[in-house]
Amino acid sequence: MVKKNNIDKIYGFNDKFSEDLSKFSYMRERFLDFSEKWGYKEISPPIIENSDLFKRKSGETFISDLYQFSDPSGMNVSLRPEYTSSIMRMVIEENMYELDQDLRFSYSGEIYRYDRKSKKNYVMQNGIEIIGNKNPITDTEIIALSYLFSKEILGQDPLVSVGNIGILFDIMKYFKISERESLFLLKNIDQLGSDFDQNNLKTLATEFGLFFENGAEIALVNKFSVKEINKLLDFEIDNNKKFSQTRDKESILNNLVRKASTDTTEAQFFECVEILSRVINIDKNIEESISEVGEIIKDISDKKSLTNLYNIVKNLKQYGIDLSSVKLDYGLVRDWGYYSSLVFNLYVNSYDNHNLFGGGGRYDNLGQSLGLDEDLPALGFAIDSEKLLSFSKILLPKINTKKIVILLDDPKNLQQALEICFLERNKGNISYVETKFNNQENLDIWGKENKIHEIITLNGEEIDRRKI
Structure with missing residues (x-):
């Protein structure tokens, strides 16, 4: 048989067969059962959302990697690149944030991102979200939950790197x-190593749209007058009706100027x-690390973010977690643009990126950023199920169900063959x-390849059962 004009699968996607699906089903059941015992309820938001949902507060790298397109109505939509924004949208849309209680959700399913490096454009994720609680105890809980579940699957202790991006924000605010x-x-x-190159950083800043003139930093937008920016916005709004769907021109202009305006000097920058650089390059044990960072920022910050980080990590001992599996990483910021304080990553064997299988914050x-008039406390984590399973030392449980095939070489025996099928299915086979x-x-070769337990042949009233 010759293939003609064959249509192959899309780059970055794979066909999943029975064995793969069995693994994912097993992982899904284990995770949802585990998280349910911690008080989380499963939810499943739509696989397609308005693209603006993911553009509001996402890192620009992921925005360029969205699978976005226009639906038949003309709306710009995207396959979900992550669950968090969809879950937050659901909470806001359904007014669930007004409830006087924590919202605890778990989920399991695929996300889609165009990834030029891994050649894999989808990820099977398991994760949880806690919404409505700002107590640092919940920060410790999500690290502990992710750690303990991963330990069950891996058959060994995972590794955790933990940071607090709030420390970096405090320094930049000062x-x-x-x-x-x-x-x-x-x-x-990652460019701020202990021996960072100032000239190289200035070059990168220029490429980003930041310019230093006469010792002062001038944002690209400051090279245009407000009148010129207004003209650009008028043109865009008139020619792209979707541009102003969520915000009017004045709010867009004010936001643009606010974000770009600066009186930072080059020396100050x-x-x-x-x-x-001094902070993010500290690599010591927890106690020494906290002490050294505290000394560096003693005149810069009230140390609230640093104290919270210390308490979050120390409380992991309450969950029976050995702190030798935990390290502080002050340069950990993760990829998404919406993290505000706690961030953490999960690894196996070593803190190398190829051993990274999950994280959150x-x-x-x-x-x-999605429409509320004030902040809403929220945190969560996600695990790459496929990657975690690839590291796992745990074998999938063996199923005692037998596969039995009735060979029919004479149509006259069909009724007898079907009766045997019904009997075997009633036994759970x-x-x-x-x-x-x-x-x-x-037939024997095929039976071995497909793990057939028994082949039944019919010869009149005689039934021949042969094990493979």
Whole structure:
């Protein structure tokens, strides 16, 4: 048989067969059962959402990786690239945030992102969200839950790196770094090594749209007058009706100017960079690390974020977690733009990126960016199920169900064959009629490849049951 004009699967996606689906089903059941015992209820938001939902507070890298398109009504929609924004949208839309209680949700399913590096554009995720509680005890809980579940699947202790992006925000606020400059620094946090290159950082800043002139930083937008920006907005709104669906021109303009406006000097900017570099390059045990950061920021911050981080991590001992599996990473910011304080990653064996299989954090300001008039406390984590299973030492439980095939070579025996099928299915076995084979040798080979337990052949009133 020759293929002609064949249509292959889309790049980055795989066909899933029975064995793969069995693993995912097993993982899903284990996770939902585990999280239910901690008080979480399963939910399932739509797989497609308005694209603006994911653009409001997401990192720009993920915005470019969205699977977005226009639906038949003309609305710009996207396959979900993560669950958190959809769950927050649901909470706001259904007015669930007005309830005087924590909202605890669990989920399991696929997310979709165009990934040029991994050649895999979907991820099977399991995760949880807690909405409505700002007590740091809940921060400890989500780390503990993710750790203990992962330990069950891995058959060994995972590793956790924990940070608090609020510490970095406090430093940048002290030096009066603008919102756009802050975004640049967080995006390029890996460039702030102990021997960072100031000239290289200035080049990256220029590419980002930040310019230093006569010792002062000038945002790109400041090179245009408000009148010129107004003209640009008028043109965009007139020619793109979707542009102003969520905000009017004045709010867009004010927000643009607020984010870009700055009176930061070059010296001030790099003094901030120097402090950030000292903090994020600390690699010591928990007690020594907290003490050293406290000394660096003693005149900069009230240390509330640092104290919270310390208490969150120390309380992990209450869950029986060995703190030797935990390290503090002050340069951990994760990819999404909505994290506001706690952030953490989960690894196996070592803290290398190829051993990373999950993580999460707190995002109290996401609700406000999606339409609320104030912050809504929220936090959560997600695990890459497929990756976690690939590291697992636990074998899937063996199923005692037998696969029994009735070979039908004479149509006159059909009724008898079907009766046997019904009897075997009532016993809990898998049973069906096979009519394709007329060669015993080929049948045996096929039976072994497909893990058939028994083949039944019919010869008049005689029934021959043969184990494979």
